[in-house]
Amino acid sequence: MTELWPGLLNEGVVILFTFDSALLHIVYLSLAVSGIAIGISCVIGMPLGIWLAFRRFVSRRLAIALMYTGMGFPPVVVGLLVFLLLSRNGPLGWTGWIFTPKAMILAQVIIATPIVASFTMVAVMAVSRDLLRQARSLGATNFQIVKVVLQEARVGILVAVLAGFGRIISEVGAVMIVGGNLKGSTQVLTTATVQFTRMGLFDQAIAMGLILISITFLTSLFWIFLQGGGIEGR
């Protein structure tokens, strides 16, 4: 097997540069599903995180504990729940989403939202309260204070997005269950990697793995660029 490695890696790289339409579709679907899912997760998770960071209410600790639990929720369990929800006899069976990218997006939103919300909450809580008092005292409205919070916590918030995206782009269990890994329809990089490995097509599996790693790496680079000077710290 050790001798096979260089050859397989070589073939994997060659496959990447064939720009095969089926391969491109898999890459496109992976990015589209996870991109839309992280977008929705941000829309839900960021305000939730900010709200939990600032609001004091009776069951706040319970809410935070539930959110942290959501971060560690096994994707296969999320997949199973979404499957039961969307399957023909499930409460949302009428949507017809099962074994479509929409079902995969829903599952990934459930996985990523607690991660985005938790990281956002922690990042916002780390912003000095004196700084917010100072902004208020300088004449900022509530909306302008929220802008200060986002600006000051931007490194942590970008990490929240990156962590959520990293979790769902590399996730296999949930999308396999609710998407069905249908070639040309719901097959994404992770499920294709599993399938090719099972079929003994290691070169193709390696090609998928290389793309996944590249996407994660490029996303991280892009995020570091967005963070600008903030990543250098104080």
Place this chain on the structure above:
Amino acid sequence: MIQFLYHLQDITKKYDERQVCSVKNLEIHRSSITVITGPNGAGKSTLLKMLGFLEPPTTGSISIDGHHYSNGSDLPISIRRRVTLVLQTPALFHGSVEKNVAYGLQVRGERDFQRRVEEVLEAVGLAHLAKANASTLSGGEAQRVAFARALAFKPDVLLLDEPTANLDPASVGLVENLIKGAVRDLGSTVVLVTQNLFQAERLADQMMLVLDGEVIEVGTSVKLFNHPEDVRTQAFLRGEMVY
């Protein structure tokens, strides 16, 4: 026009059940410098935060030009924006010094603020650091930037919590002159917290002593320094331990 700007009546401030500040009756006059002094933990900063509308009193009401601020009733933004507070520990935003100084002008929708920013940075002796990252400043520089940021939008009321605590003697003189200038040229009302009695004597028109969360004595600086009525004020001014 009524002569006093602030009027505080039967104010108390409690954190949980602990009372940290109490004022029976206090008036702060327009275009004057009021100095609050007292030992650590006396409640001076809490009083300043209430005057800056950052913390409402637990009971009582603070009125400014006839508008009332109390627990449960906030003030319109137009009134809030007349007042600014410079905290004891300078809290600067991420980014450059000039961005920090411009903040108060930007939130007020001012567009042409570059000249004013340069002007106040020049006044505090930091024009050469305009482009520097605020996180690279020393404590004294940060304190002067925070002061310049407050001066930039020419506030009606300038609340200063130990504004010269981290400064060298030359910078102390510079800041004190700017404080006097704000009163003289802009007509600002200044309320300043300091433990430096020499500074208090140099600056104060009106002075008050706070002990254990209570305003003990208020009066002109001449009266308070030369003829204090309360025995605790007399002891404090003599430098005796009174708490």
